[in-house]
Amino acid sequence: MSIDKKVFRAYDVRGIVDQGLDESLVYDIGRAIATRYDDMQSCMLGRDGRLSSLRLADALSDGLQSAGVQVVDLGEVPTPVLYFAAHEYGQGCGLMITGSHNPPHYNGVKMMVGKHTLAGDEIEALYHDIVKGNFKKGHGNYRSFNVLEPYIDKVVSDISIPHPFRLVADCGNGVAGPYVVALFEALGCELHCLYCDIDGNFPNHHANPSDENTLVDLVAAVKKTQSEIGIAFDGDGDRLGVVDELGNIIRPDRQMMVYAQDVLQDQKGACIVYDVKCSSHLPAIIEKNGGKAHRCRTGHSYIKSMLKQSDALLAGEMSGHIFFNDRWYGFDDALYAAARLVEICADSADRCSAIFAKLPHGVDTPELNVHLKDEGDQHTFMEHFLKEARFNGAKLDYTDGLRVDYKDGWGLVRASNTTPCLVLRFEADNENRLNEIKDIFRKQLLSID
Structure with missing residues (x-):
């Protein structure tokens, strides 16, 4: 069987649709996962808003069911919402069809089994399983589940915004849009939206907040609306970009400094994980505030694994993946991270820019x-x-x-x-x-x- 091995990457499957990644391969990925992890009885399934995502999700669902797995289809959801559903309502198993921040003709599969995100050798093993073609057979079933309200309720129960807070959200026409709108309205914020409708063509800009060129519209909107902060999301809602009220871009390692200070107020001695691309000032801030700093290789799967190994309360990387294991589940959730940042800023006597200006910088x-x-x-x-x-x-x-x-x-x-x-x-x-x-x-x- 001819398979493009290059789509089996370090921490997900990802490639150009119909050029190495198609329904046939995704169907076999479903069968391979169900076979290798043969105690999997049910699996949450989500997808982003790309034009190819529905047909790939259907193929993945068929593959899982052919091996005896019950598929719970969440529809179009951000990746962290899939993780939430897998933790709260399933066996900790979830598969997400998403091309993340890549251009529209890309797509892929992010995989969680038993609350563990597959990476490295585990993903390569699936490739070899597919080449061998020995799959379990069974008769699974299918049901759909709307997780919007439970997710919003859970975040709102944890986050306290003491007064109305004005912000702008740029969702880049990615799948996070409807959830971002529902969340910040439920939190009582005055929300101004940019590109919060889902459009798999991404007509305004790439949904990639680590590319600072994509934040131009957000900066302008924050200034025009005199908002306190601006937030931006990637295509599947697991990476966060931030702009202060003056239009300054706050890179994720500096966001992490503020999150670390907040977590360490009540959790002295806690471990905090960061990736190799982060500022040298971040570990200094962590240690100054009584924490333990651990440097890790880049990649959301690797960061999450290190978080679990070290029992860290917080982790993050320069791409904008932020993982809260303090008051949250320990997976990367840009919506929750944005809500935590709004909570910190709303509770401070300082404006957002002043909070970050107090941090060391070069x-x-x-x-x-x-x-x-x-x-x-x-x-x-x-x-x-x-x-x-x-x-x-x-x-x-x-x-x-x-x-x-x-x-x-x-x-x-x-x-x-x-x-x-x-x-x-x-x-x-x-x-x-x-x-x-x-x-x-x-x-x-x-x-x-």
């Missing part, structure tokens, strides 16, 4: 992408780079790619797990040093054939 870059030609080229390049690159006088961290830490700054290069590109980021005490570190990396990168 000069940094957003995530920078160097695009390569073909899928897999990024991993080949990094193999050569790790063997040949030389950084004298620095501390080297190979947790994920290569992070090079100096006393006054750092740089990182790693292979993307979702697209054929290299991901870089830099931070330093001042602009001159930032440029020096970038130049060091540039020379090393260009030296690789």
Whole structure:
């Protein structure tokens, strides 16, 4: 059987629809999961709003049922809402058809089994199972379930907004839109919406808040409406972008500093996990407030696994995945993270910008992408780079790619797990040093054939 192995990635299945990812493969993924995890009796199924998601979800449902699994179809839901339903109403098993933040012609499958997100070798094992073709047979069944009201009720029962709070939400025409509207209206906020209707063509901009170019409309709307804060979501609602009332973009590692301070107020000694792309000021803030900082490789599955291993109360990464294990379930939920941030800001005497201005900061870059030609080229390049690159006088961290830490700054290069590109980021005490570190990396990168 001919299968494109490249769609079986580090922490999900993802590829171009009808070019490596189609109904036949997704049907077999359902059969393979049900066979490998043969104690699975029921599974929650969700999908985003992409044009291909319904037919892929139907194929996945058919595959699960053919192996004897009861499918509970949630319809169009954000990924964290699927996780919520799996925790609250199922065996902790959920499959989500989503292309996340990728362009409209991509799609994929995120997989949770027994409250554990599949990643790495577990996903590769599914590929080999499909190649072998030995699937369990059974007669599952199907039912639908509307989880909107239970999810909103659960968040509202945890979050307290002491007074009406004005904010703008840009959902990028992704699947989070209806849930964001329902949530913040239920919380008593004055909500101004941008692109909160679901449209699988994504006609306004990519639903990718880590690309700061997609936040231009949000910045303008926050200023025009004189809102306290702006929030943005990716295509499946598990990543968060934030803008303060002045239009400043608040990157996720700085969001994490505020979340960490909040969690550690009452939970001294708690562990907090962050990924290799985060600011060096984040672990300093964690430790200053009595917490334990743990650096982890990038990827929502890896972050979630480290959170469980260390019993951390909070985790996050620069892409905008935020995981609260304090008052919440420990999975990445951008809607809940946004509600927690609104709660913090509404409860403070300071404006949003003043809250973040009190945090330590240097000069940094957003995530920078160097695009390569073909899928897999990024991993080949990094193999050569790790063997040949030389950084004298620095501390080297190979947790994920290569992070090079100096006393006054750092740089990182790693292979993307979702697209054929290299991901870089830099931070330093001042602009001159930032440029020096970038130049060091540039020379090393260009030296690789």
